[in-house]
Amino acid sequence: MALSKLSSSSSLSTNILKPLTNSFFLHRPISTDTTPLTIETSVPFTSHQCEAPSRSVETTPKELLSFFRQMATMRRMEIAADSLYKAKLVRGFCHLYDGQEAVAIGMEAGITKKDSIITAYRDHCTFLGRGGTLLEVFSELMGRKDGCSHGKGGSMHFYKKDSGFYGGHGIVGAQIPLGCGLAFAQKYSKDETVTFALYGDGAANQGQLFEALNIAALWDLPAILVCENNHYGMGTAEWRAAKSPSYYKRGDYVPGLKVDGMDALAVKQACKFAKEHALKNGPMILEMDTYRYHGHSMSDPGSTYRTRDEISGVRQERDPIERIRKLILAHDLATEKELKDIEKEVRKEVDDAIAKAKESPMPEPSELFTNVYVKGYGVEVFGADRKEVRSALP
Amino acid sequence: MWGIIRQKVAAGGGSPVARIRPVVSNLRNYSSAVKQMMVREALNSALDEEMSADPKVFLMGEEVGEYQGAYKISKGLLEKYGPERVLDTPITEAGFTGIGVGAAYYGLKPVVEFMTFNFSMQAIDHIINSAAKSNYMSSGQISVPIVFRGPNGAAAGVGAQHSHCYAAWYASVPGLKVLSPYSSEDARGLLKAAIRDPDPVVFLENELLYGESFPVSAEVLDSSFCLPIGKAKIEREGKDVTITAFSKIVGLSLKAAEILAKEGISAEVINLRSIRPLDRSTINASVRKTNRLVTVEEGFPQHGVGAEICASVIEESFGYLDAPVERIAGADVPMPYAANLERMAVPQVLCFLYDSSIDGCYKFLVY
Numbered sequence: 008m009a010l011s012k013l014s015s016s017s018s019l020s021t022n023i024l025k026p027l028t029n030s031f032f033l034h035r036p037i038s039t040d041t042t043p044l045t046i047e048t049s050v051p052f053t054s055h056q057c058e059a060p061s062r063s064v065e066t067t068p069k070e071l072l073s074f075f076r077q078m079a080t081m082r083r084m085e086i087a088a089d090s091l092y093k094a095k096l097v098r099g100f101c102h103l104y105d106g107q108e109a110v111a112i113g114m115e116a117g118i119t120k121k122d123s124i125i126t127a128y129r130d131h132c133t134f135l136g137r138g139g140t141l142l143e144v145f146s147e148l149m150g151r152k153d154g155c156s157h158g159k160g161g162s163m164h165f166y167k168k169d170s171g172f173y174g175g176h177g178i179v180g181a182q183i184p185l186g187c188g189l190a191f192a193q194k195y196s197k198d199e200t201v202t203f204a205l206y207g208d209g210a211a212n213q214g215q216l217f218e219a220l221n222i223a224a225l226w227d228l229p230a231i232l233v234c235e236n237n238h239y240g241m242g243t244a245e246w247r248a249a250k251s252p253s254y255y256k257r258g259d260y261v262p263g264l265k266v267d268g269m270d271a272l273a274v275k276q277a278c279k280f281a282k283e284h285a286l287k288n289g290p291m292i293l294e295m296d297t298y299r300y301h302g303h304s305m306s307d308p309g310s311t312y313r314t315r316d317e318i319s320g321v322r323q324e325r326d327p328i329e330r331i332r333k334l335i336l337a338h339d340l341a342t343e344k345e346l347k348d349i350e351k352e353v354r355k356e357v358d359d360a361i362a363k364a365k366e367s368p369m370p371e372p373s374e375l376f377t378n379v380y381v382k383g384y385g386v387e388v389f390g391a392d393r394k395e396v397r398s399a400l401p
Numbered sequence: 402m403w404g405i406i407r408q409k410v411a412a413g414g415g416s417p418v419a420r421i422r423p424v425v426s427n428l429r430n431y432s433s434a435v436k437q438m439m440v441r442e443a444l445n446s447a448l449d450e451e452m453s454a455d456p457k458v459f460l461m462g463e464e465v466g467e468y469q470g471a472y473k474i475s476k477g478l479l480e481k482y483g484p485e486r487v488l489d490t491p492i493t494e495a496g497f498t499g500i501g502v503g504a505a506y507y508g509l510k511p512v513v514e515f516m517t518f519n520f521s522m523q524a525i526d527h528i529i530n531s532a533a534k535s536n537y538m539s540s541g542q543i544s545v546p547i548v549f550r551g552p553n554g555a556a557a558g559v560g561a562q563h564s565h566c567y568a569a570w571y572a573s574v575p576g577l578k579v580l581s582p583y584s585s586e587d588a589r590g591l592l593k594a595a596i597r598d599p600d601p602v603v604f605l606e607n608e609l610l611y612g613e614s615f616p617v618s619a620e621v622l623d624s625s626f627c628l629p630i631g632k633a634k635i636e637r638e639g640k641d642v643t644i645t646a647f648s649k650i651v652g653l654s655l656k657a658a659e660i661l662a663k664e665g666i667s668a669e670v671i672n673l674r675s676i677r678p679l680d681r682s683t684i685n686a687s688v689r690k691t692n693r694l695v696t697v698e699e700g701f702p703q704h705g706v707g708a709e710i711c712a713s714v715i716e717e718s719f720g721y722l723d724a725p726v727e728r729i730a731g732a733d734v735p736m737p738y739a740a741n742l743e744r745m746a747v748p749q750v751l752c753f754l755y756d757s758s759i760d761g762c763y764k765f766l767v768y
Contacts, residue, residue, distance in 0.1 A: 123507070157540035166539040173506050173543065178530050184496050185531055188503020195459070195485065195509060218496025225491070378541045379575050381599035384631045386678040388575070393716070 040068040046334065048273035055255050057262035057291070060280040061166075064272040068340040070116060071331060072349075074271050078108040078328045079350050081132040083357045084141060085301070088131065088148060091361070092305045097148045100177075101162050102129040103301040106269075109293045109327035111136040113274025114203060118282055123171040123193070125186040126205035128163035129235075129299075131173045133205070137172035140369075141166065141360035151367035158370045159378070180213030182206060183232060187219040187290075190230035199283045201229040203278070209240020211254045212332055220290060224261050227289035232258070232283045234294045235268065241303040242312040255294035264286075268295030269325040298325065376400060416567065435618060441611040443585035444474045448512065450624045452482055455510060458596055461488040461501060462514025462551075471516050472611050496526035498524030498549070502531045507602075512596060515551035518567045518605065527616040532601040533576030548595045550604035553581070554648065554699045555747050557609065561735035566700030568647065571603040572677040574710070578630055581605040583651040584615040587674055590628030598630060600659040603678075609646045633680035635687070642693040643683060645710055647673040650697050656750060672698040676706055684710060685718045692723040699747050702730035 045063050052059040085105040091097045104111070111132045114124070126133045131144055139155055147154025148162055155165050156175075165175040173189060176182040186204025193200050210216065211234050223230045234254040238245050245252040255263030262284065266277040274295060281291045298321045302309025309318070335341050376388055376398040383400025390396025438446075452458045459482075464471045466479040466489040479487040490497040494515065501511040504681060515521045517638050519622065521528065528549055535543045554566040572579040578600055582588040588606070595602035620626060637658050646654040651672045658668040688694050694714050696707030707728040714726055732746040 062732035123501075145416070156538060156542070159540050160538045164538040166542045167541075168506075168542045173503075174539065176531070178526055181499060181526060181531055184499020184527070185506065187496075187498035187501035188505070189507050190503075191500055192504040192507030192509045195504070196507075196722075215495040215499060218491075219499060221491060221493065221498060222496055224486075358545065378537045378539075381536060381541075381544045381546075384629075386631055387681070 019234055034261045040340075043067055044071070044338065046272055047265045048276065049270045049330070050273075052253070052262070052273070052277065053265040055253075055258075055263035055265075055292075056260070057264070057284070059264065060102055060276055062276075064276045066272060066275075066340070067086045071338075071340060073329065074112050074116070075331045075335060075346065076349050076353065077112050078138070078271070078331065080141070080356065081105070081108045081111065081135055081399075083329060083350075083353050084135065084144060085131065087357050087361060088145075089305065090384075091145070091148060091302070096191035096365070097162065097305075100128065101148065101305040102303065103305070104129050104132040104299065106300040106321070107235060107237060108132055108286075109271040109330075109372070110233075110268050110274055112327075113271040114233075114278045116239075116275040118201070118203070120170040121201040122197070122200045122282065123186075123189045124172055124205065125173040125182045125189060125202065126175070127179065127182055127207060127210065128175070128177050130163065130165050134165040134167060134172060134175070137167050138170040139167050139172070141357060142363055145361050146367045149364055150369060151364060152370050153364065153367040157374065176304065178205065180210040180215050180234075182208070183213070183216045186232070187223045187228055187230045190223065190228040190290075191226065194228055199286060201231055201282045203231045203233050203281075204233055205233045207240060208234060208236040208238060208245045208252070208254060209243070209248065211236075211257065212249055218340075220258055220261060220292075223290040224258075229285040230290045231278075231294045232286050234292065236294050236298055237297050238297045239299075239303070239312065242307065244312065247342075253294075255292050255297045258290070258292045261290050263291055263292040263294065265294045265296065266296030269321075270330060271327055272274065274308035298300030334381055373398065412684045413626055435616045436590070436622065437614040438585040438622075439612060440585050440588045440606075440618045441472065443615075443617070444592055444606065444611075445476055445478075446622075447589045447596075447657050448478060449481065451593055451596040451615050452478065452486060454624070455596075455665060457508065458510045458512065459486040459504075460512045460514065461490055461497060463490055463492055465489060465514050472608060474606075474611070475514070476716035486745070487750050494520050494523035494747050495527065498527040499531065501547055502545060502601075505532070505545045506535070506543055508546075510546045510548075510596065512548045515549065517556075517563060517608070518551050518553040519563050521549065521551070521567065524568060528571070528577070528601070528603070529574055533574050535576075537576055537602070540654040544599050546599045546601045547599045548592075548598075548604055550592070550595070551606060551716060552608040552611075553605035553732070554607055555609075555743075558644065558738060558740065558743065559736075560738050564736035566605075566678050566698070567603075567614060567622065568605055568698070568700055568707075568730070568732070569705045571605075572706065573631060573704075574677075576675060577693075578602045578675070579605065580630065580675055581607075581647040582647055582674065583610070583636075583672050585613075585617050586615065586621045587628065587634075587672070589617070589621055590626055591630075591674060593627045594630050597627065602630075605648065610649055610652075613652075613709065628674065631675045631678040633674055633683045634672045635669060635673045637670040638667070639667035639691065641667045641669075641691055642695060643669050643671060643684070643687040643691045644695050645671045645673055645707070647676060647706070649698070650748060653748060653750060654697055660750075670686060673706075679709065679713065681713050688714050688718050692721055694722070694726045695729060696726070697748055698728040699731050699748055702728060702733055705730050 048062045085103040097102045115136045143155040150158040163177045190202040255265045265274045386400045465475040466487045469476040501513040532545045555564040580591045582591045644654045654670045696710045711726040
């Protein structure tokens with residue numbers, strides 16, 4: 008409905024350009040085209056204690072194509088991680104993000120790498136969005152040296168401090184006060200940047216969230232709490248866990264915005280808006296209405312607490328990559344074949360990264376004892392065998 | 402009570418400070434001008450100097466600002482540094498500790514005060530999972546230069562929920578450093594070292610020591626004064642038995658050593674100062690000299706600090722022991738309120754008696 012309105016209105020302007028743009032495909036890739044485009048979000052924003060931002064989002068063909076490519080990469084990466092886990096190359100926990108890619112991508116488009124992001128354990132795509140590489144992801148998942156945490160963290164502990172990604176946290180809800188602390192430090196240092204602390208609908212009921220939000224509101228911290236509401240906290244549906252599943256309203260005196268988390272442009276608009284708000288007025292809550300196709304983790308088939316029809320329904324109606332694909336095609340920014348080619352390239356990139364990651368060695372045994380402290384004072388530390396395995400901490 | 406120690410200092414002899422530090426012993430000529438400083442003052446001055454030296458250091462906790470500190474440790478700091486660096490928090494330990502750790506992730510140097518460490522249990526997930534383990538899990542990307550400080554252990558008549566000692570709990574965690582001062586010199590030097598240290602430090606003070614005065618030399622009063630982390634101090638040298646203690650118990654151990662000296666037993670009292678890293682080499686060297694070990698602490702006995710020291714000595718110096726290692730700890734019960742029961746629950750004055758029925762062994766009575 009909205010899409011057909013868009014295509015009919017824009018076709019007037021693009022009709023004249025069509026033959027020109029077609030011929031440009033071979034000489035000038037559309038992906039660098041920065042002519043502004045205005046696109047409406049799927050649904051208007053719902054707000055709490057604030058004015059909702061406009062539904063019309065400024066974007067460019069370059070941005071839309073980069074959304075497509077990056078989300079396709081994330082999707083492919085998560086599916087590949089699934090296979091690696093089943094092949095027992097990834098151990099322990101593996102929480103996959105496929106379905107939720109629009110949140111990671113839209114957020115990146117609305118902020119800078121000087122802003123900070125902190126999230127929970129479903130962090131592979133957030134890490135990638137912050138500038139992490141596929142090699143770092145796969146190596147870390149398989150516990151190899153080239154992993155972003157050199158194999159010592161695992162799936163739940165990806166970090167990239169130089170581009171403002173503070174992890175990767177395994178304890179549900181802990182990242183929220185940590186995120187408010189990052190915002191505190193940004194304000195203290197007068198950096199004019201903000202922190203996005205992401206959490207799920209399961210964590211939304213945590214006490215420490217309200218403790219941190221209270222302090223953030225009292226001290227006007229530039230913290231934005233983002234509830235990635237995929238409607239299931241592990242196996243518990245939101246209506247079974249929260250008396251009030253209107254997570255964007257739970258801040259009471261803190262303004263909130265409900266956003267279609269499957270629409271990357273809506274996410275971008277909301278994050279831009281939230282950043283401006285937080286720098287002037289203190290904390291804000293964003294609720295991203297999103298969905299995960301996989302179960303909670305690799306040990307969860309994801310179908311004991313929800314129907315397969317529901318999952319396939321969302322995939323059909325709301326998939327974030329399909330939305331961008333339709334937008335690109337409707338605006339003639341690329342052909343179907345070009346998009347398929349991008350997907351093929353992405354698949355190859357992912358496969359190459361996996362192959363390279365498989366060759367990465369495991370960490371040296373001496374790494375058992377590194378980074379316990381920044382400054383170890385030469386203290387003696389023991390392994391399980393206290394006689395043989397010991398070291399002095401540097 | 403402290404009369405014995407004070408007299409010794411005035412006489413310029415037998416001062417434990419002088420014995421250990423040759424630099425200070427040169428100052429023994431000035432012993433009549435040695436300043437007395439309360440532990441509370443020592444902590445306050447350490448905080449003040451470190452906040453002055455490094456703009457990234459800030460203090461947060463309940464009542465640290467306008468109330469001047471629940472125990473007056475942060476007196477005057479709000480007036481001096483303003484509300485941006487001395488922050489009164491709501492009574493939400495999990496929230497404000499997490500905020501402190503997050504600020505440390507970003508590169509600031511928070512000092513988080515717990516009104517007592519009993520309340521740190523509400524925030525213990527952040528201390529351990531968010532602070533202690535981060536540098537390791539991130540392979541060095543995320544360091545956490547934070548200090549968690551506050552009174553630890555038993556006070557006087559505060560009951561079971563307010564008297565728990567957390568030394569053993571925190572000292573078991575790799576990635577944390579755990580310090581516990583006794584004297585004003587310890588308080589100043591160790592707190593400064595903790596604030597300057599790039600790792601998370603748990604700094605266990607003692608409420609009953611805040612009002613105690615100790616002599617401090619000019620060196621200690623200097624703003625660059627700092628004590629090394631991981632090094633114990635031999636408060637009193639001896640040759641017959643090694644006593645290890647930390648915090649308030651050091652004072653009791655020194656008193657006990659005096660009593661023992663009259664019996665002809667020369668006790669070496671080690672002030673641990675650093676619970677993690679534990680100064681195993683000083684402890685073992687001492688036991689190899691004296692051949693006997695008694696560990697003393699206020700906290701619960703099972704899995705306590707003393708248990709670790711005993712195990713360490715048995716592992717490294719078994720051949721040197723002339724008698725089994727002994728532990729003295731608090732009673733294995735929640736702290737009672739009634740004064741007589743409370744006295745029984747915590748080591749009071751130690752009395753070391755030679756028990757002739759056990760050949761060559763020392764038996765301890767606590768009363």
